[in-house]
Amino acid sequence: MRHAVAPAENVENHSFAVTGLFKICTHCERLGKKDLGIRIPRPLGNGPSRFIPEKEILQISKVDSRTQSIFEDAFAALGRLDNISLVMGFHPQYLESFLRTQHYLLQMDGPLPLHYRHYIGIMAAARHQCSYLVNLHVNDFLQVGGDPKWLNGLFEAPQKLQQLGELNKILAHRPWLLTKEHIEGLLKAEEHSWSLAELIHAVVLLTHYHSLASFTFGCGITPEIHCDGGHTFRPPSLSQYCVCDIANGNGHANHHDDLLGNQDMCGEVEVLMERMKQLQECRDDEEASQEEMATRFEREKTESMLVVTSEDEESAPPERHLERGASTHVQSDYSWEDHGFSLVNRLYPDVGQMLDEKFHMVYNLTYNTMATHKDVDTSMLRRAIWNYIHCMFGIRYDDYDYGEINQLLDRSFKIYIKTIVCSPEKTTKRMYESFWRQFQHSEKVHVNLLLMEARMQAELLYALRAITRYMT
Numbered sequence: 405m406r407h408a409v410a411p412a413e414n415v416e417n418h419s420f421a422v423t424g425l426f427k428i429c430t431h432c433e434r435l436g437k438k439d440l441g442i443r444i445p446r447p448l449g450n451g452p453s454r455f456i457p458e459k460e461i462l463q464i465s466k467v468d469s470r471t472q473s474i475f476e477d478a479f480a481a482l483g484r485l486d487n488i489s490l491v492m493g494f495h496p497q498y499l500e501s502f503l504r505t506q507h508y509l510l511q512m513d514g515p516l517p518l519h520y521r522h523y524i525g526i527m528a529a530a531r532h533q534c535s536y537l538v539n540l541h542v543n544d545f546l547q548v549g550g551d552p553k554w555l556n557g558l559f560e561a562p563q564k565l566q567q568l569g570e571l572n573k574i575l576a577h578r579p580w581l582l583t584k585e586h587i588e589g590l591l592k593a594e595e596h597s598w599s600l601a602e603l604i605h606a607v608v609l610l611t612h613y614h615s616l617a618s619f620t621f622g623c624g625i626t627p628e629i630h631c632d633g634g635h636t637f638r639p640p641s642l643s644q645y646c647v648c649d650i651a652n653g654n655g656h657a658n659h660h661d662d663l664l665g666n667q668d669m670c671g672e673v674e675v676l677m678e679r680m681k682q683l684q685e686c687r688d689d690e691e692a693s694q695e696e697m698a699t700r701f702e703r704e705k706t707e708s709m710l711v712v713t714s715e716d717e718e719s720a721p722p723e724r725h726l727e728r729g730a731s732t733h734v735q736s737d738y739s740w741e742d743h744g745f746s747l748v749n750r751l752y753p754d755v756g757q758m759l760d761e762k763f764h765m766v767y768n769l770t771y772n773t774m775a776t777h778k779d780v781d782t783s784m785l786r787r788a789i790w791n792y793i794h795c796m797f798g799i800r801y802d803d804y805d806y807g808e809i810n811q812l813l814d815r816s817f818k819i820y821i822k823t824i825v826c827s828p829e830k831t832t833k834r835m836y837e838s839f840w841r842q843f844q845h846s847e848k849v850h851v852n853l854l855l856m857e858a859r860m861q862a863e864l865l866y867a868l869r870a871i872t873r874y875m876t
Contacts, residue, residue: 481503624836
């Protein structure tokens with residue numbers, strides 16, 4: 405497999421004598437003498453994520469035979485096990501569904517040729533400057549015979565792919581602006597036109613990789629050692645370990661994870677659980693009118709526009725964020741269950757079913773726990789997260805009371821959600837640590853899965869609605 409690595413001359417600038425700088429084991433010294441001139445790179449980071457201690461991620465496969473089996477199947481199919489899969493391994497039931505869907509989109513029979521699929525993945529990931537996903541698919545694109553010239557920029561790609569540029573941009577940032585005219589322009593472009601089936605395939609790929617970029621940044625995914633940005637030839641600062649120890653994660657520094665010990669947040673989980681209980685009681689006592697529900701939605705949507713998209717923008721004037729405002733789209737007018745699912749399944753058989761299973765999987769996923777508490781019904785909290793994301797996209801569920809969102813999602817969590825969904829490239833470790841400080845990392849990964857799938861479904865709904873309007 406071809407990999408994106410630093411140019412040879414750049415590598416030479418950082419050459420060094422391994423044995424002269426730090427301890428080296430007998431095995432590595434023997435290899436070094438045998439293969440003179442060959443230097444082994446070491447990973448830049450400790451583990452698959454910058455946010456989650458490596459030891460927690462590596463323990464997953466050791467104790468869970470199902471996860472181990474999924475990892476083995478993924479490696480057999482792809483010839484690699486990427487860091488995204490390792491982090492998703494916290495939730496093996498979802499990971500299985502995710503890998504099955506992604507494998508189908510990229511490798512099984514479908515309307516688009518293989519190199520187009522990977523190039524579209526690159527286009528989508530590049531909208532958020534997600535170098536991790538870009539590099540991953542550059543390698544795959546070249547592996548399946550893609551033209552290296554296309555990697556110079558979209559202007560070097562065929563006209564047919566260039567025409568996807570506007571659709572890619574709108575879907576990634578303002579999908580509610582997509583119209584049937586955009587669709588018509590792609591389907592009636594003379595010799596460069598797309599078929600409906602090809603366009604559905606492209607739309608699913610674009611939305612898949614926009615949302616996967618959100619997950620990648622949200623979980624702080626680090627590049628693998630063979631990828632650009634994942635390795636170095638510089639000596640480590642540790643003197644007591646051989647390079648082979650460091651490469652295998654034996655010499656990483658201790659992680660100072662104080663999330664669970666934060667004294668200021670000692671009652672966070674209990675407060676949230678109490679609010680859920682009170683909301684359930686209020687829901688049982690009386691139900692708001694449709695007019696009041698619509699008013700609460702509009703209020704929440706307006707407030708979501710004023711939420712900044714990163715901690716660096718705390719001082720930014722609110723007007724900067726108002727331009728993202730979406731017009732309200734009532735979910736019952738065009739829903740995934742009643743409209744989108746059947747359209748995808750008709751034009752790209754089996755994919756609609758796979759997406760449907762994946763959406764339902766993550767939405768209903770629960771272990772009935774919250775931090776250290778067991779036997780907890782978390783459905784209200786999961787629904788609030790999902791509906792808040794769709795609210796930002798202007799999608800309203802007429803049977804949901806949006807007043808619950810402010811009770812369940814605090815400001816730091818809302819900042820995190822909006823950043824991950826709208827500007828994932830601005831995510832920082834501090835933002836990840838600032839919400840749900842008492843919760844487990846596996847629960848935060850679950851949150852990122854919810855954000856990813858809710859975003860994908862929202863983008864898909866607007867794209868499929870535009871296609872439906874064109875068809876009718």
